[in-house]
Amino acid sequence: MCVCGVIAIGSFVFICAWTWPNDRDGSRYDFAWHRRDLEAKNVKITVRPQGTNEYYYDVSGFVTNKGRIPWRIQDIELSITNSQGTPDVVHASMENSFVVQPHTEHAFALHRWTSMTNVVVAAEARVENAQDGNALEK
Amino acid sequence: MPKMAMLWKNRDVLRMTSFNKDENKICRYCAECIPVAAKLCPRCRQWLTFRSFRNPIFMFITVILPFLGVMALFVRFAGNMINPPPYYSDFKDSIQILKSNMNWAETTTGPRLFLTGILTNQSQIAWRQPEFDCRFFDSKGQMVDAVSGYSSLTVLPGADSAFRVSVNPALSSNSYSSFRIFVSNAKNIRGY
Numbered sequence: 001m002c003v004c005g006v007i008a009i010g011s012f013v014f015i016c017a018w019t020w021p022n023d024r025d026g027s028r029y030d031f032a033w034h035r036r037d038l039e040a041k042n043v044k045i046t047v048r049p050q051g052t053n054e055y056y057y058d059v060s061g062f063v064t065n066k067g068r069i070p071w072r073i074q075d076i077e078l079s080i081t082n083s084q085g086t087p088d089v090v091h092a093s094m095e096n097s098f099v100v101q102p103h104t105e106h107a108f109a110l111h112r113w114t115s116m117t118n119v120v121v122a123a124e125a126r127v128e129n130a131q132d133g134n135a136l137e138k
Numbered sequence: 139m140p141k142m143a144m145l146w147k148n149r150d151v152l153r154m155t156s157f158n159k160d161e162n163k164i165c166r167y168c169a170e171c172i173p174v175a176a177k178l179c180p181r182c183r184q185w186l187t188f189r190s191f192r193n194p195i196f197m198f199i200t201v202i203l204p205f206l207g208v209m210a211l212f213v214r215f216a217g218n219m220i221n222p223p224p225y226y227s228d229f230k231d232s233i234q235i236l237k238s239n240m241n242w243a244e245t246t247t248g249p250r251l252f253l254t255g256i257l258t259n260q261s262q263i264a265w266r267q268p269e270f271d272c273r274f275f276d277s278k279g280q281m282v283d284a285v286s287g288y289s290s291l292t293v294l295p296g297a298d299s300a301f302r303v304s305v306n307p308a309l310s311s312n313s314y315s316s317f318r319i320f321v322s323n324a325k326n327i328r329g330y
Contacts, residue, residue, distance in 0.1 A: 008202050012209050026221025026330060046282075058308070060281050070227040070323070098286035099269060099323035101230045106322055107273045107284035111308040133323060134225040134330060 027132040029069050037067030038100065040108075040125035045080065047120050057120050060109040063127060065100040070133025072099045076108065077128040080120050088114060091128060099133040224263050226324045232261035233268055233293065233321040240317050251305040253319055259293040265324035266292045270303050277315040283308055286322070293324075 043061035057080070063073055074097050078090040092110050100106040114120060131138060163174045168182035177187050184190075191197050226232075238255030253272055259265060267288055274283040287303035307314065 008205050011202070011206055015206070015209055015213055026217075028217060028221065044281075058282065060284055070225070072323075094286070096286040096288075098271065101227050101322065104230065104322075106271050106286075107281065108286075109281075109284040109308070134227060135221055136330065 027135040029132050031071065031130045031132075034067050034069060034071070035127070037065055037069070038071060038073070038127040038130065039064050039066065040076070040127060041105070043123055043125045045120060045123040054113050055120060056111065056113045057123075058109060058111050059123050059125065060107065061125055062105040062107050063100050064105045065102055068102045070099050070101045071127075071130040072097050072133045072135075072137060073106070073108070073127055073130050074138070075128040075130075076110065077126050078110065078112075079124040080114065081122045083119055083121050090114075097137060101133070221330055222326070222328050223330075224326050225330070226265065226326070229261045229263060232263075233257055233259050233265060233324060235319055235321065236298065238317075238319050240314070242311055249307060249311060251307045251314065253287070253303040253305065253317065254301065255319070256298055256300050257293060257321065258298045259295055262295045264292060264294045264327045266327060266329065268293070268301070268321045268324040270301075271320040271322040272303060272305060273318045274314045275316045275318075276313050279316075282313050292327075 041062050041064055043059060046058050048056040048058070059078060059080075063076075065071060073094055076092050076094065078092055079087060080090065081087050090110075090112055092112065094108070098106050098108070157171050161174055162171045163176075164170070165172050165179040165182060165184065165186065167184040167186075168179060170179065170181045172179055172181065178185055185193065188196055191201070234257065236256045236258055238253060241252045241254065243250050243252055253270070257268065267290055269286060269288045272285045272287055273281055274285075276282045285303075285305045287305060289301040289303055291299050291301055293299040303319070
């Protein structure tokens with residue numbers, strides 16, 4: 001009887017933790033469990049030299065959602081590499097966060113600058129943080 | 139050997155000799171000889187029928203399963219209270235853009251890009267504040283910019299509505315040769 005009670009209470013807590021919103025915004029899902037659903041594809045980078053040591057670069061691409069939950073993209077992590085192979089990482093918060101619906105894609109573009117000593121040649125991107133797309137925007 | 143010790147040593151023999159198949163049975167929990175009609179073992183107090191709460195399967199079917207069902211309904215109901223449906227993700231593509239234009243305007247803060255057009259709601263649900271996926275391409279067809287914008291409007295079921303999205307361009311105007319625009323999200327009438 002005691003074991004069954006513990007199982008019942010544990011199950012209740014598990015269900016609550018799984019489905020209950022962890023915040024007052026009504027989020028039902030934690031992005032940490034669904035990170036693999038989102039993928040940044042066709043990431044392209046173009047560089048515009050501005051000053052002696054400054055390079056403006058534009059990164060554009062698409063975020064695809066392979067899961068069944070809509071996600072509001074808030075932060076994107078960029079890994080950029082210059083022609084000497086030196087990597088740099090940029091954690092970019094989206095000025096206007098956007099929602100990627102299930103099984104669709106959404107375009108994104110970031111405009112940043114770097115003082116790397118050589119021209120940026122490659123960029124990779126991944127979604128760093130997102131929230132439940134059906135919840136209120138944080 | 140003392141008499142009591144001999145009795146203790148031969149207790150199984152004594153038990154077996156007193157066992158009558160018609161009147162007795164063996165408790166499957168404590169292996170004691172008990173009356174055949176007993177539903178509760180007089181020695182270990184264990185229920186011997188299936189319909190006993192000490193039976194884990196019976197307990198699971200009659201108590202835990204309904205309990206979990208009620209809890210799941212409760213959690214779903216309470217979750218819907220906090221974040222009420224319907225959600226646009228269940229009705230994606232219900233808002234379609236019928237017509238759109240791109241216009242440049244000089245403002246006090248610099249050049250701005252306005253995307254205007256007409257959208258239609260093909261669902262039976264009213265939607266508010268649609269969000270747009272705006273993609274801009276250069277003359278070679280390469281995507282040079284992408285902006286997520288929104289328009290503060292409500293579009294009723296089966297109705298059309300005009301929209302305007304204001305974009306702060308990151309590149310010079312000659313980089314924006316063409317564009318495509320999609321509705322990526324919208325809020326329901328309760329604001330979710």
